[in-house]
Amino acid sequence: MTVEEYPETEWGSPVKRGYVQGRVHALAGASERHARRVTNLGRLLWSAARKTACRVYAADMKLRAGPDRFYCPDVMVVCDPQDQEEHYKARPCFVAEVLSPTTEGADRREQLLAYLEIPHVRG
Secondary structure (H helix, E strand, O other), rough: OOHHHHHHHOOOOOOOOEEEHHHHHHOOOOOOHHHHHHHHHHHHHHHOOOOOOOEEOOOEEEEOOOOOEOOOEEEEEOOOOOOOOOOOOOOOOEEEEOOOOOOOHHHHHHHHHHOOOOOOOOO
């Protein structure tokens, strides 16, 4: 599948999916513990960003991490007013993944490297 085709098929999909270099993959569901941690982190960040132009997204907003990658990070913060795409964001200043046994390998390797290459992410 091409990167142009992916968004057309993704937004109507009943399954949450990611896209990496032409391959679409289903994303795993979360445990209650994982979901609580994502919610708590999102709540803390939302409180901090409340009186700013920054927006906090948890779990469902896609992140376009380069020309051929879409991920669905657990939490991200976008402060760039130019990042106006409706279905994904491309200019976050903060991205977080809550590690779990099933996703830790990809989170620490592939996704971390992709996130660190986003110019707006503050390392």
